[in-house]
Amino acid sequence: MKSVLTTVIASADAAGRFPSSSDLExxxxxxxxxxxxxxxxxxxxxxxxxxxxxxxxACIKKYPYLNNAGEANSTDVFKAKCARDIKHxxxxxxxxxxxxxxxxxxxxxxxxxxxxxxALSLPTAxxxxxxxxxxxxxxxxxxxxxxxxxEYNALLDYAINSLS
Amino acid sequence: MDKRFFSMFNLTEEQxxxxxxxxxxxxxxxxxxxxAASHLINYPTAAAIDALIRAVQNTSPELDNRIVRRKSIExxxxxxxxxxxxxxxxxxxxDDCYTVENAVWSIGEIGTTDQExxxxxxxxxxxxQQSYRVIIHTLVKLDYRPAATEIQKFxxxxxxxxxxxxxxxxxxxxxxxxxxxxxxxxxxxxQVLARRLCIxxxxxxxxxxxxxxxxxCPVSIVFRLRGVRMLADAGLADGQLSFANVQxxxxxxxxxxxxxxxxxxxxxxxxxxxxxIQDLYDVDFGRCYLAIRLILEHYATAAPAALFATYEAxxxxxxxxxxxxxxLFGWLQHAPxxxxxxxxxxxxxxxxxxxxxxxxxxxxxxxxxxxxxxxQASLKEKLWDLKYAALMALAxxxxxxxxxxxxxxxxxxxxxxxxxxxx
Numbered sequence: 001m002k003s004v005l006t007t008v009i010a011s012a013d014a015a016g017r018f019p020s021s022s023d024l025e026x027x028x029x030x031x032x033x034x035x036x037x038x039x040x041x042x043x044x045x046x047x048x049x050x051x052x053x054x055x056x057x058a059c060i061k062k063y064p065y066l067n068n069a070g071e072a073n074s075t076d077v078f079k080a081k082c083a084r085d086i087k088h089x090x091x092x093x094x095x096x097x098x099x100x101x102x103x104x105x106x107x108x109x110x111x112x113x114x115x116x117x118x119a120l121s122l123p124t125a126x127x128x129x130x131x132x133x134x135x136x137x138x139x140x141x142x143x144x145x146x147x148x149x150x151e152y153n154a155l156l157d158y159a160i161n162s163l164s
Numbered sequence: 165m166d167k168r169f170f171s172m173f174n175l176t177e178e179q180x181x182x183x184x185x186x187x188x189x190x191x192x193x194x195x196x197x198x199x200a201a202s203h204l205i206n207y208p209t210a211a212a213i214d215a216l217i218r219a220v221q222n223t224s225p226e227l228d229n230r231i232v233r234r235k236s237i238e239x240x241x242x243x244x245x246x247x248x249x250x251x252x253x254x255x256x257x258x259d260d261c262y263t264v265e266n267a268v269w270s271i272g273e274i275g276t277t278d279q280e281x282x283x284x285x286x287x288x289x290x291x292x293q294q295s296y297r298v299i300i301h302t303l304v305k306l307d308y309r310p311a312a313t314e315i316q317k318f319x320x321x322x323x324x325x326x327x328x329x330x331x332x333x334x335x336x337x338x339x340x341x342x343x344x345x346x347x348x349x350x351x352x353x354x355q356v357l358a359r360r361l362c363i364x365x366x367x368x369x370x371x372x373x374x375x376x377x378x379x380x381c382p383v384s385i386v387f388r389l390r391g392v393r394m395l396a397d398a399g400l401a402d403g404q405l406s407f408a409n410v411q412x413x414x415x416x417x418x419x420x421x422x423x424x425x426x427x428x429x430x431x432x433x434x435x436x437x438x439x440x441i442q443d444l445y446d447v448d449f450g451r452c453y454l455a456i457r458l459i460l461e462h463y464a465t466a467a468p469a470a471l472f473a474t475y476e477a478x479x480x481x482x483x484x485x486x487x488x489x490x491x492l493f494g495w496l497q498h499a500p501x502x503x504x505x506x507x508x509x510x511x512x513x514x515x516x517x518x519x520x521x522x523x524x525x526x527x528x529x530x531x532x533x534x535x536x537x538x539x540q541a542s543l544k545e546k547l548w549d550l551k552y553a554a555l556m557a558l559a560x561x562x563x564x565x566x567x568x569x570x571x572x573x574x575x576x577x578x579x580x581x582x583x584x585x586x587x
Contacts, residue, residue: 161230
């Protein structure tokens with residue numbers, strides 16, 4: 001699993017050298033931000049169902065057409081095109097917060113996923129809208145500390161960027 | 165092209181263009197330029213194409229604009245807007261690797277024989293941090309054989325899916341499939357994306373012998389069916405395959421029983437039924453199929469109640485689990501699930517599309533003759549896999565009288581109907 005630590009060690013090992021001072025600085029930076037990341041990870045884990053549902057609801061509310069007969073949300077039960085996938089991406093964001101790197105999103109959510117969406121003509125817009133809502137909705141200190149929110153939003157941006 | 169999701173956002177062309185042209189900092193909370201760029205796929209008009217070109221020319225670097233720009237490039241590709249080729253070509257030099265990826269892909273969709281553009285795309289293979297798979301696929305699609313040497317370098321890439329694309333491309337260019345075993349080996353890769361992506365490479369390689377291997381790959385039926393179907397179509401066009409060559413694998417995939425898959429996961433010890441039911445929600449279908457196999461082997465008696473419970477709680481709204489629950493009720497031949505399966509057969513919501521053919525197969529397993537007229541009615545639907553599965557289910561129910569439409573457009577459905585008639 002790729003993280004700042006594994007990347008630094010892997011590149012040093014590949015070159016047969018010790019980690020450089022700039023390598024160690026980036027590790028130090030990652031460790032310093034660990035508390036904020038873990039706070040965000042904990043808050044997200046505790047609320048993941050609500051966060052995913054709110055994001056999904058926001059997407060559907062914005063596009064009420066989806067409630068029309070025969071469309072993607074046309075019954076009172078959530079017939080979620082994207083609810084399960086939003087939860088999947090939020091789970092990967094949470095893993096990234098724990099790992100301290102984008103490895104989980106890269107390896108399980110992004111690599112090849114763009115290709116799959118394009119090949120199957122699946123819409124990315126609902127994910128992008130829902131994750132954008134999650135990013136804009138987060139509020140410090142109500143939901144988490146400002147530092148934790150920064151870490152969380154950076155990963156949401158990363159996911160939005162790579163899906164779009 | 166599958167267009168079932170294209171009209172999701174119900175905007176008029178004019179509305180979408182207005183939203184797309186609105187400066188990002190003036191966009192209202194209720195609007196989205198990204199949605200507008202996506203939605204213009206529905207309007208292959210000069211006005212829509214011009215608006216998308218304007219969006220591509222807006223190089224403001226913030227994330228919200230960057231994603232609109234990328235999506236606009238993609239939509240221009242889908243619209244095969246030749247007029248946009250110069251502006252898309254300009255994006256090949258962009259710093260943003262996803263913008264470059266979309267530009268390359270769109271040029272592949274639009275099509276070009278311009279040697280300078282093709283050489284420029286090839287040169288991207290020397291640039292770090294690019295989406296090499298997409299670049300390789302596009303060069304193959306545009307049949308640019310001078311790229312073979314550059315592509316060859318990626319055949320030993322540490323990144324499996326990149327190596328897979330490169331091996332398949334070189335095989336296709338040189339008609340030399342001596343390395344294709346390596347691509348086939350990815351069909352059993354522990355990572356689901358590697359399994360899915362190598363199917364695309366086998367399609368691109370036109371390696372028809374891959375069809376039976378793809379049929380055993382533990383990924384969603386969507387990917388297996390797409391692989392078998394696209395290779396079958398290409399093989400028929402090349403005169404190298406006939407229906408008889410394809411039929412066994414095709415029907416194995418449509419039937420979709422876990423015993424016909426080579427699974428890549430395993431458990432150290434038998435999990436509880438509750439755990440296995442939860443596995444039906446996994447996004448890696450390889451895990452779902454393992455769960456189904458274990459449920460059938462160890463929990464066949466207790467499973468129906470658990471399946472009804474999970475269907476009510478979550479399964480009816482999760483298009484992955486929904487599919488597996490429908491199939492499982494079929495394998496369990498659980499008669500009380502008849503109504504649930506019929507509902508799935510007639511569910512027209514786009515994300516539940518694959519559950520419809522699954523329901524047809526499940527109704528065949530159930531053996532209830534009330535399903536015969538419903539399956540016959542399914543033969544009038546547009547979905548080829550549903551029609552084919554309905555023919556399989558009707559044969560299983562002993563009904564060989566069903567008639568497909570006289571102008572049935574799908575050659576596989578036609579061939580299946582003819583084979584039933586001849587038996």
